[in-house]
Amino acid sequence: MCSSDLQEMDEDGDFVxxxxxxxxxxxxxxxxVAIALDTDNEFIYVLDRENFSVSKxxxxxxxxxxxxxxxxxxxxxxxxxxxxxxxQGYVYVLDRNRGVVLKFHKGGTFxxxxxxxxxRKGEFADPVSIAFSADRLGFINVLDRRKKALLRFNRRGEYxxxxxxxxxxxxxxxxxxxxxxxxxxxxxxxxSRGKLVRLERLKYSIFSLVSDKMNMFxxxxxxxxxxxxxYVTDFTKDRVMRFILEPH
Numbered sequence: 001m002c003s004s005d006l007q008e009m010d011e012d013g014d015f016v017x018x019x020x021x022x023x024x025x026x027x028x029x030x031x032x033v034a035i036a037l038d039t040d041n042e043f044i045y046v047l048d049r050e051n052f053s054v055s056k057x058x059x060x061x062x063x064x065x066x067x068x069x070x071x072x073x074x075x076x077x078x079x080x081x082x083x084x085x086x087x088q089g090y091v092y093v094l095d096r097n098r099g100v101v102l103k104f105h106k107g108g109t110f111x112x113x114x115x116x117x118x119x120r121k122g123e124f125a126d127p128v129s130i131a132f133s134a135d136r137l138g139f140i141n142v143l144d145r146r147k148k149a150l151l152r153f154n155r156r157g158e159y160x161x162x163x164x165x166x167x168x169x170x171x172x173x174x175x176x177x178x179x180x181x182x183x184x185x186x187x188x189x190x191x192s193r194g195k196l197v198r199l200e201r202l203k204y205s206i207f208s209l210v211s212d213k214m215n216m217f218x219x220x221x222x223x224x225x226x227x228x229x230x231y232v233t234d235f236t237k238d239r240v241m242r243f244i245l246e247p248h
Contacts, residue, residue: 067108114157122159
């Protein structure tokens with residue numbers, strides 16, 4: 001059984017607070033799989049894969065609202081796996097099974113969706129993660145695990161380009177999560193090799209997330225703070241690890 005609450009720690013790993021419990025009601029969780037903070041650092045959004053919903057909280061953990069619905073029609077969730085928030089507060093949810101990105105207003109109103117499964121430009125094979133980067137007018141970056149590529153869309157859902165990750169994810173590499181830092185560099189987590197790839201203006205840097213003192217682990221989500229420190233969850237030992245990046 002997965003954890004049914006959210007826990008807040010300070011930068012040293014000391015416990016601050018927790019909130020939520022297992023259930024289907026307001027502010028409750030069954031399988032929280034992704035979390036995002038808006039760009040104004042005012043609200044936290046939590047995506048629950050089994051409740052097929054997004055819950056919105058303030059920074060103290062007070063529940064504000066939830067939105068989302070199970071289904072296969074437009075605006076509904078079949079297999080929601082990740083979410084991100086743009087600089088205007090719009091929330092984008094990635095549905096892996098349907099191969100679509102759903103866009104919601106910060107008040108929970110459905111706005112639009114786009115995407116399709118296929119082999120043509122702008123179509124997905126196995127979309128697993130999503131991140132907003134504010135470079136230029138803002139991009140929605142979708143990580144495709146099978147294609148080993150980033151598909152980039154503007155905030156209206158118009159396809160712009162595909163960035164291949166094959167040069168840094170050879171055979172055996174497993175791109176599982178994408179995030180952007182405050183300078184809009186994109187970071188892609190390798191779920192099989194304990195490595196992190198930074199994409200900066202089409203230049204790649206590779207960082208190792210293991211050391212002589214640390215055995216191989218099974219990474220899940222990760223986040224980047226304002227001081228460029230990387231926090232990675234480890235499913236095997238129920239822990240969060242912090243890294244200072246040094247090129248490999």
